Amino acid sequence: MQTPPDNGQSRLSAAVARPRATAAPGTSPVEQILYEVKKTIVGQDALLERLMVALLSHGHILVEGVPGLAKTLAVKALAGAIGGQFHRVQFTPDLVPADIVGTRIYHQLSGEFQVSLGPVFTNLLLADEINRAPAKVQSALLEVMQEQQVTIGRETHLVPRPFLVMATQNPIESEGTYPLPEAQVDRFMMKVLVGYPSTTEEFVIVERAIAPDPVSQAIVDPEKLIEMQAQVEQVYVDPSLIEYSVRLASATRYPAEVGQHDLQRYISYGASPRASINLVLAGRALAFIRGRDYVLPQDIADLALDVLRHRLVLSYEALSDDVTADELLTRILMSLPVPDKPLQRIAER
Template identity: 80%
Template sequence: MTRQWNGSATTPNGSGAGPGGPVEQVLYEVKKTIVGQDALLERLLVALLARGHILVEGVPGLAKTLAVKSLAEAIGGQFHRVQFTPDLVPADILGTRIYHQPTGEFQVSLGPVFTNLLLADEINRAPAKVQSALLEVMQEQQVTIGRETHRVPAPFLVMATQNPIESEGTYPLPEAQVDRFMMKVVVGYPSTTEEFVIVERAIAPGAAIQRIIDPEQLVAMQRDADRVYVDPALIEYAVQLASATREPAQVGLGDLARYVMFGASPRASISLVLGARALAYLRGREYVVPEDLTDLALDVFRHRLVLSYEALSDDVTADAVLTGILGALRVPEPAGRGG
């Protein structure tokens, strides 16, 4: 049974989102160097506010690295990039203990993971041992080196990229790690108009990115986003969506069952609600509306479905399965949004 969404809290708090707010200014600064990619930039900010991580899939040359670097500059945070290769070892990412001969003691050398925005470039080129090394820091925001535990700076975002074209020399991401990513964003080619502007900017002097906020302000905005209201009917909708990926017959799509080996975990419904709350905050609201959930649904769920070989042979994608489920599942209608 789907309950009616009753609405709540209609006035934006003005503490960060909304027209002219710091979030809009951050986007303006980033767009000095990035043309298009609106969905990617919005998802990056959603992940930052919701304390999540993003997996980005796209061919080389689509400004994925530049987007993260520009965003780090606009929020005054630290940015580190790690190029994943087959010979990478966990210590190259997390850090290690080094013996200091004059004192006869071991000292800890922290790795590049100790930053605000970490870009794991072509993450699927490193073996599973290295990929799994990121699990603790992505989930617990900390790293254990020897017997000591070290907290990473706040805010902390991991953005990992993978190339969908090449499969030779790559390692599939472990399911446990894929599930740690709040969203998987698929980046496409720019339009011809956007590409014209990209070329124009490439042959001109680069624009300097100004710092708009600092990490402390971003942490405060995260707390503001935490206070965005989510109606129980919308939480129920997120749970029903996750449940339908496990048993499509629940929404009258039994013919899709043969394409899905494993549906989304409960982490998917949690991520969808958290992401929708952050998206509502970005859009200047103190409450979540159904569109906040449906706009993020594909990005939150697509990497969590394990498709069958039959889906592969029939050229059925996770997005196709999810689109069918979204179309069959009734979205709660707002009963009223207050004055």
């Protein structure tokens, strides 16, 4: 068998493929969680960071990517690192709401109805190819995402805490799908686009696939994660950044306000107020992940595309001109002045 020439790539990938037994001392719990997940996942840094942002800020994620990009594995590995439960539901056209939330079952021996809880009662739920199920099933899932509870019969059941839904969509197949209505898509905090790995990353992926599975361990438990969520809620957000988030969402509705008059014909409807709320909530979580107790403008800007792209309703003219939401948002971001006060009072503490 011939061996490929060593061009330095194999040495680099081997170093990445064999992580140390433990994370460096003094690292934060978030860094330890991400380190543990990266024992299994190669690359996908943006997806993993957004998953942690959503988990720490009580949000949910819609992920779009072609099959085979480790979307399922990422959520499963994250569930293992936080010591939580993981359930996966493969959405199909014949699915009914009871398959998601649960139902009441009559037992002849006892003569009573008993509640059988559905797979939504977990910490991390993967809704695989959510757009393959009818609107009634999609609504059942999105209701529990918003209310954090399920009503079966006359009884209300709370889902476990923490609770994160990651729904996936396949962008290359449209036959047999039911596109999510804009009002339902708006419930997701972020929409993340997952692309192909680089050549080096794919080399490591194959190398790990033929090696024994790494031994994973729970870094925190759900109770500790709830404490971290409470810490995120204490992260300081300067009023200028709240104003920046509001102006950014408003600019998607009225691009002329930031000097982008020609963009108006491409946007039928801009982002809802949920966009500005989620920009601030996600910005706090990202600042916490980056080791700060205050938010910087860069935190908001880094998340702007993920928080806003699925909230824009593009016009037919945009579709005919092949203009994407990301292109419009990038122009709006460049036109909107960033707050120039670096939060000195907080940074100097």
